[in-house]
Amino acid sequence: MIPRLTHIVQLMKNVERNLFHMFGYPPKELALAYVHDYKPATPAKKFSINDIVGDGFLLAVPKFRRTTERKLKRKFGSPEYVWKMLVPKNNIKVCETCGHHHEKGRLCEHCYSKVKAETEEIQAKIKEKLGINPIEHDVVVLYQGETLPDEPKEFWKGKRIIEMKKERPQWFSKNLLQKTTQKPSKSTDVKPTDLA
Amino acid sequence: MNQADVSKLVSKLRINVLPKHRNLNNPKGPEGRIDKLRKTVTGLIKFERIELNYNRADEARQYAERLISEAIRHGDCHKPTMDTANFWLLEKELIHKLFKVLVPRYEATNLSYTRLISAPQQQYGRHTDKAVLELRGNPFPDLMNYKTNNKLLIQNVLLDAAKQDYKQSKINEIANNIGKKGNSSLDKSSKNIEVPEKPTES
Amino acid sequence: MALAIRRSTSEVFGAAKWFIRRDCRALSTLPEKAVEVPVEKKRDRPVVSRIRANARNPNLALRHVYPEFLPDPNPKWRNSLREKLERTDMLNRRKQIDIPEFYVGSILAVTVADPHAQGKTNRFVGICIERKGAGLRAEFTLRNVVDHQGVEVRYDLYDPTVHSIQVLRLEKRLDDKLLYLRDALPEYSTFPFDMDPEILPDGTPVPVNPVQVKLKPRPWLERWERQELQGVSNIEEHLKEKDRVRRELRKEPWEKYDLMKQYRKTIPIEDQNDIWAEVNHQLKQLQLTRKKVSRKRTFGVPKTQLG
Numbered sequence: 088m089i090p091r092l093t094h095i096v097q098l099m100k101n102v103e104r105n106l107f108h109m110f111g112y113p114p115k116e117l118a119l120a121y122v123h124d125y126k127p128a129t130p131a132k133k134f135s136i137n138d139i140v141g142d143g144f145l146l147a148v149p150k151f152r153r154t155t156e157r158k159l160k161r162k163f164g165s166p167e168y169v170w171k172m173l174v175p176k177n178n179i180k181v182c183e184t185c186g187h188h189h190e191k192g193r194l195c196e197h198c199y200s201k202v203k204a205e206t207e208e209i210q211a212k213i214k215e216k217l218g219i220n221p222i223e224h225d226v227v228v229l230y231q232g233e234t235l236p237d238e239p240k241e242f243w244k245g246k247r248i249i250e251m252k253k254e255r256p257q258w259f260s261k262n263l264l265q266k267t268t269q270k271p272s273k274s275t276d277v278k279p280t281d282l283a
Numbered sequence: 284m285n286q287a288d289v290s291k292l293v294s295k296l297r298i299n300v301l302p303k304h305r306n307l308n309n310p311k312g313p314e315g316r317i318d319k320l321r322k323t324v325t326g327l328i329k330f331e332r333i334e335l336n337y338n339r340a341d342e343a344r345q346y347a348e349r350l351i352s353e354a355i356r357h358g359d360c361h362k363p364t365m366d367t368a369n370f371w372l373l374e375k376e377l378i379h380k381l382f383k384v385l386v387p388r389y390e391a392t393n394l395s396y397t398r399l400i401s402a403p404q405q406q407y408g409r410h411t412d413k414a415v416l417e418l419r420g421n422p423f424p425d426l427m428n429y430k431t432n433n434k435l436l437i438q439n440v441l442l443d444a445a446k447q448d449y450k451q452s453k454i455n456e457i458a459n460n461i462g463k464k465g466n467s468s469l470d471k472s473s474k475n476i477e478v479p480e481k482p483t484e485s
Numbered sequence: 486m487a488l489a490i491r492r493s494t495s496e497v498f499g500a501a502k503w504f505i506r507r508d509c510r511a512l513s514t515l516p517e518k519a520v521e522v523p524v525e526k527k528r529d530r531p532v533v534s535r536i537r538a539n540a541r542n543p544n545l546a547l548r549h550v551y552p553e554f555l556p557d558p559n560p561k562w563r564n565s566l567r568e569k570l571e572r573t574d575m576l577n578r579r580k581q582i583d584i585p586e587f588y589v590g591s592i593l594a595v596t597v598a599d600p601h602a603q604g605k606t607n608r609f610v611g612i613c614i615e616r617k618g619a620g621l622r623a624e625f626t627l628r629n630v631v632d633h634q635g636v637e638v639r640y641d642l643y644d645p646t647v648h649s650i651q652v653l654r655l656e657k658r659l660d661d662k663l664l665y666l667r668d669a670l671p672e673y674s675t676f677p678f679d680m681d682p683e684i685l686p687d688g689t690p691v692p693v694n695p696v697q698v699k700l701k702p703r704p705w706l707e708r709w710e711r712q713e714l715q716g717v718s719n720i721e722e723h724l725k726e727k728d729r730v731r732r733e734l735r736k737e738p739w740e741k742y743d744l745m746k747q748y749r750k751t752i753p754i755e756d757q758n759d760i761w762a763e764v765n766h767q768l769k770q771l772q773l774t775r776k777k778v779s780r781k782r783t784f785g786v787p788k789t790q791l792g
Contacts, residue, residue, distance in 0.1 A: 183431050189403060194415070194426060196403035203334070206423040210330055222380035225388070226422045249422075259424040286617050287555040288750040289548040290661075294536045295753035302560045304745060317739045342745075349744035356536050370742040390534040 184258075205256060212249050230255035294352040297395040298344060305342050320346055323416075325373045327397070328381060331421035334402060337412035344397050344416055346371065351396045354386050388420050395419070400426055539754050544761035547768070550586045552616065553623030553642060554764055555752045571620040572760070576767050578643045583775055584650055589613050590658030590694060592676050593627055595640055596648040606648055609638050610678045614663040618642075628666055630675040635667065653682045657693045659715035668705040669698045669717075687776075711735060 164171025179188050182195035189195040209228055224247045231254055309315030323343035326333050335343075350371055357364040359382035368378045389396045402413040415426060433439060548555060554575065556568045578584070587593060592612050599607035611627030614637070618624045623642040628635065640647065653676075666674045673696075685692075697718035700709065710720050711732055724732075740746065752760075 184428055193401040193403050198428075199403055199415075199426065202424050202426055206332055209423055210332075222376050223383040225384055228422045256424075285557055285559065285750075286552055286619055286623070287558045287752045288747075289552050289555070291747055291751060292540060292545065292757075293748050293751050293753050294540070295755045296748065300745075300748070302749075304749075313737070314739055317743065345745050345748075349748060352536060353744070355534050356540055367742055367744070370739075371744075393535065 201256075201258065205259065209249065209251065212251060216249060217247060293349075294356055296345065296348050296352065297393070298348055298397070298399075300345055301341075305338050307339060307342060321371055321373060324350065324371050325377060327416055327418065328372060328377050328385070329374060332415065332417035332423055334413060334415050337401065337414040340399055340414040340416040344399050348396055351381070351385055351389060354381050355390055358382070358386070385418070392419075398427075536754075539758060542754075542758050542761075544765050545754065545757060547761050547765065548757060549588075551764075551768065553619055554760060555619065555757065556760075557619045558750055558752055568620065569763075572764055574621055575643055576764065576771075578645070579768075579771055582647065582649065584642060585652045585655075587613060587625075587650075587652050587655060588657045588691065589616055589661060589663055590656055591652055592654040592680065593625075594649075594651045594653055594680075595627065595638075596651075597640070597644070598646040598648060608678070610653065610676055610680060611636075611638065612663070612666070612674065612676060614666055628663075628674050629678075630671045633671070635671065635674060637667075651682060653680050655683075655685060655691060657691050659693070659695060663716070664707070665698065665700065665709050665714060665717055668700050668707075668709065670701060673698045 160168045176190075178191040180191050181187075182189055182198060185195060185197045187195055187197040213226060227248050228251060229248055230251050307316045307319055309319065311318070319339065320343050323333070323335065323339060324347050327343060327347055333340075350368065353364050353367060359365065365378070368381055369375070372378050372381065385396070396419060398417050398419060400415045400417075402415050404410050404413065417423075417426070434443065554572060556563055590613065592610065594608060594610045596606050596608045598605060609627060609629070611629035614626050614628045616623070616625045621641075621643045624639055625642060626637050626639045628637045630636070640650075642650075696716065698716055699719050700717060700723065703723050709717060710724055710728060714720075
């Protein structure tokens with residue numbers, strides 16, 4: 088009975104070996120055994136600034152002294168190096184309205200400062216008067232002593248009127264388009280066509 | 284090579300648009316840039332004229348023009364446009380202003396809706412380029428003097444009249460001279476004629 | 486005399502022109518007093534914004550059918566002369582071969598010339614996953630799974646070696662690009678090579694296939710969860726908590742309001758109108774001739790398929 092058992096066990100082993108061989112795997116003897124890596128439990132490494140800094144950084148540093156000639160060429164410019172020459176400004180123009188100078192393509196400072204001051208006043212007035220309500224109308228600026236010309240009420244419905252408590256500045260006149268062949272008018276109306 | 288996006292339609296802007304956007308350095312990055320531009324656009328529509336750095340002004344101008352063109356195209360009943368206006372205008376009463384004041388103002392024009400003008404620069408020292416960004420049709424005094432040769436100004440009228448008077452006097456002088464010369468030449472010619480006649484007679 | 490001297494020569498000429506024109510009117514054969522047509526005052530007519538009028542142009546619908554006619558929006562690569570020449574070349578090519586209307590998500594069969602193949606042609610069937618390029622460089626990519634292997638082929642729309650482009654199923658999908666099919670289960674990309682063309686009746690709008698594709702488990706080629714894809718069903722299943730958190734942090738809700746970004750990606754309406762005006766007539770002609778030819782074919786004897 089026992090030889091039969093051993094025989095059966097032998098058969099099973101052979102079958103196992105052959106099966107393995109059938110599917111293209113190497114013989115059992117050459118099969119690699121799995122090696123278990125036993126890592127000893129290391130304590131968590133504490134972070135210290137020396138890990139980054141270490142022995143120190145290697146920074147770039149000048150190797151040779153810069154000669155005075157090189158130094159002066161860099162500072163004051165030279166034709167072979169970087170040419171630094173005082174260049175005259177050719178873009179200065181004379182403002183036709185006030186006679187002050189300004190750069191071409193920019194506003195004249197004198198004129199602009201006047202306009203800026205006036206604009207800021209008007210803006211402050213608008214803010215003060217009209218506040219936080221939803222804005223649905225255009226703004227018309229009237230100065231002291233000016234009245235609205237006779238227009239139908241529908242026209243003025245679409246506009247909010249801001250009254251400035253001062254005289255209209257000379258340069259903010261919209262009446263320049265009046266013909267001088269006629270007598271100069273004494274009206275102080277603001278023409279609505281000049282609003283755009 | 285990219286295919287143009289066809290999902291949305293946009294109107295052409297009437298200003299010069301650089302191929303790439305400006306980064307407008309910001310600690311929050313692109314989100315911060317958009318926030319900055321939102322504030323600028325809100326300020327522009329609220330005050331209608333603002334002074335700021337040139338680069339920021341140019342970027343904000345593009346966005347303001349886009350916003351206004353979208354508002355003109357779609358009107359105030361279109362939900363995505365209202366959404367965009369709500370995003371860009373931080374003060375909600377300005378949304379009313381956009382659709383009820385600015386759209387009727389700019390509907391019919393072919394021009395741009397904003398003006399970007401370079402402001403005077405600091406003379407000495409480090410200076411950033413400043414600019415004034417304004418909406419067209421604002422109620423404030425004009426910045427740019429377009430009428431530099433206004434014939435109707437009193438000094439120009441007087442100068443023109445003086446010029447005419449001077450010309451007229453010169454013309455009269457010449458006319459008088461011609462008259463005198465003409466008389467003298469006529470006398471000479473009559474003498475010539477008279478001389479040969481005498482011998483024939485006799 | 487005094488008046489004449491005051492005016493400059495240009496003004497004199499202008500006045501002369503006006504006088505001449507006025508005199509010429511007397512020589513015309515029109516009656517002196519024409520019938521009075523009531524002319525509307527400028528202010529009475531409603532203000533029609535040019536912007537709105539331009540946007541209502543019906544030609545603008547062509548941008549969906551022929552997107553490659555629009556140039557590249559990047560000004561670095563714009564050249565108006567080259568674009569014009571390209572458009573004429575594109576129309577000439579379309580006269581030679583029928584390049585049908587198709588969208589990303591349609592199933593196409595493309596036959597190209599192949600010197601090494603048996604019948605000297607090579608036919609590939611697949612679903613269009615993307616369309617890119619502008620002008621003559623317009624391309625489209627077809628994807629199919631052949632022998633359990635995903636295959637993508639990119640063709641030039643205006644390639645002269647292309648024999649035919651046939652649309653087997655014309656439909657749209659929920660997304661502009663279907664690149665996620667690469668990470669989807671293969672059944673969504675397999676289409677039989679001997680598929681019959683599904684013909685839609687004339688005038689029907691292009692159907693939108695609302696299919697929601699299932700993705701394979703990760704790793705993926707792109708972060709599909711961060712792109713707002715409408716056509717994918719099971720992204721959330723494959724995400725970890727970390728991915729969800731990062732996606733929230735990475736979101737850019739201000740991007741959809743970025744007006745200039747949109748503007749720089751699109752061709753504005755006015756420019757589009759010019760392009761379509763140039764090209765519209767010829768495209769319509771081509772469409773009509775194709776329809777006529779296809780109608781004629783239905784009366785002929787059907788050809789048997791060889792090979």
